[in-house]
Amino acid sequence: MTNTFDPAKLQTALETVHQAGMPGIFAEVRDNNETWRGAAGVADLATGRPVTPDMRHRVGSITKTFTAAxxxxxVDLGTVDLDAPIGHYLPQLVPGERGAAITVRMLINHTSGLTDFLPYAYSSLAGFPDPAKMTPESLDDNRFTRFDRTELIELGVSAPAAGTLGGTxxxxxxTNYLLMCQxxxxxTGTSAEQAITRDIIERAGLHGTELPLGTEIHGPHALHYEAWFGMIDPPRDFSVFDMSWTGPAASLISTVADLNRFFGLLLAGEIISESSLAQMQHTVPVIAFDGKTIDYGLGLQKLTMPGGGTYWGHEGSVWGGGAMSMTSADGTRQMSMAVNLQRWNRLDATGRPQPHPIDAALQALTQLALG
Structure with a gap:
């Protein structure tokens, strides 16, 4: 049972997140036929320009649901087999025994054992880099770097394995999702961006959503402030950024309204077949970047609320931008939200993020919106 739909309380919850230290936050909550959109805070700390609910935003790994779909x-068209080895399709990128053992399914649900390329890419692409060199300065150094997708995949495939192949x-x-792009x-005989746009974004009627090829966010948007665990102080804007470092694994620009529309259609079986949707909703435990274990399907996260409600969706983060979109299992309640500050927690002596008031405020908002 979800909470009573109360726009005034939802707006107060947004204001609380802003007051806890978030520059700007905006959201859309849908309850059956009712829709509420709200915003709190600023899109630009220097000018005080306010955030608005219709802004476009980098939504990070929510992109993965689009790519998986x-x-x-x-799969529905018969051109891909979920349980075929990736080496059957891309032998040059994942050669030998690993290519023969890692299936398409393992890539989409993160049980491939392939390491994330990101720390290696952001330290160096000359020789085999040292991931410890990934620093706040490397964000500035690579703001306009155009990465080659196959080079990034090679970094992930060449790195020491993460986890057990096929295990949980x-x-x-x-790395898994860049391989899905390839x-x-x-x-399809076209770019991954074009295939996802044609088969998912356009079919779903998402007019504020795109996979960018340039560095800009077009249209009304907030600046994206990155704090890097207190090491960038004050936080700096990284809304202008070449997203080739992640491509259609995390580069999507969207709106909270489009995200709710997409997940509503997807979970209603209107984007892919019912059988493929059932595959997406078969979850395994996956260790996320923050060390927490999540229930993960094929590009879908499963969220169980304290009251027992089940929600499907995804979270996402890029430099300075974060987003979350969740839809109830019965499709009656949805929440999509976006924030324009990331890695606001400072680290303790062991390198673990310390609690911050923003964390509790976001948790309270999620609980209120989803129940």
């Missing part, structure tokens, strides 16, 4: 659309818990890795390009 595009792959499952190809899986380990969350962007698979899409192979079977």
């Amino acid at each position: 595009a792959v499952l659309h190809q 818990p899986g380990v969350y890795s962007n 698979l899409l390009e192979l079977v």
Whole structure:
């Protein structure tokens, strides 16, 4: 049973997140036929320009649900087999025994054992880099770096394995989804961005959503402030950024309204077949970047609320931008929200993020919106 739909309380919850230290936050909550949109705080700390609910925003790994849906659309068409080895499709990128053992399914649900390329890419692409060199300065250094997708995949495949191949818990890795992009390009004969746009974004009627090829966010948007666990103080804006470092693993720009529309259609079986949707909703435990274990399907996270309600969706983070979109199992309640500050927690002596008032305020908002 979800909470009573109360727009005034939802707005107060947004204001509380802002007062806890979040520059700006905006959201859309849907309850059956009722829709509420709200915002609190600023899009630009220097000018005081306010955030608004219709703003476009980088939504990070929510992109993975779109990419997974595009792959499952190809499963529906018969061009991809979930249980075929990736080496069957992309032998040059995942050669030998690993290519023969890692299946498409293992890539989409993060049980492939392939390491995330990101720390290696952001330290160096010359020789085999040292991931410890990934620093706040490297964000500035790579703001306009155009990364090659196959080079990034090679970094992840060459790195020491993360987790056990095919075993659980899986380990969350962007390398898996860059391989899915290459698979899409192979079977569609077009770029992954074009395939996802044609088969998912346009079919769902998402007019504020795109996979960018440039560095800008077009249209009304908030600046994206990155704090890097207190090491960037004051936080700096990284809304202008070349997203080739992640591509269609985390580069999507969208709106909270579009996210709710997409997940509503997806979970109603209107984007992919019912059988493919059932595959998406078969979860395994996966260790996320923050060390927490999540229930993860094929590009879908399962969230069980304290009151027992089940929600499906995804969270996402990029430099300075964060988002979350969740839809109840019966489709009657939805919440999508976006924030314009990331890694606000400072680290303790062991390197673990310390609690911050923003954490509790976001948790209270989620509990209120989803019940």
